[in-house]
Amino acid sequence: MPSDWLLLRKESDLSGILFLIPIALFMGLLGLGAFIWSVRTGQFDDPAGSANRILIDEDKPL
Numbered sequence: 001m002p003s004d005w006l007l008l009r010k011e012s013d014l015s016g017i018l019f020l021i022p023i024a025l026f027m028g029l030l031g032l033g034a035f036i037w038s039v040r041t042g043q044f045d046d047p048a049g050s051a052n053r054i055l056i057d058e059d060k061p062l
Helices: 002-040 047-053
Strands: none
Touching: none
């Protein structure tokens, strides 16, 4: 009887993995697509800000 329960347990674990793998792949591809879109549309471009940021002193005196 314990071996029957073990066989049923392995089948249910496998079905859970078979359910979760496509979801994980879809979410990963969705994140990759969002990243590629953001790079292509210039979301990470800030050439003027990077050059000027070194010149700005934002430290407040104590």
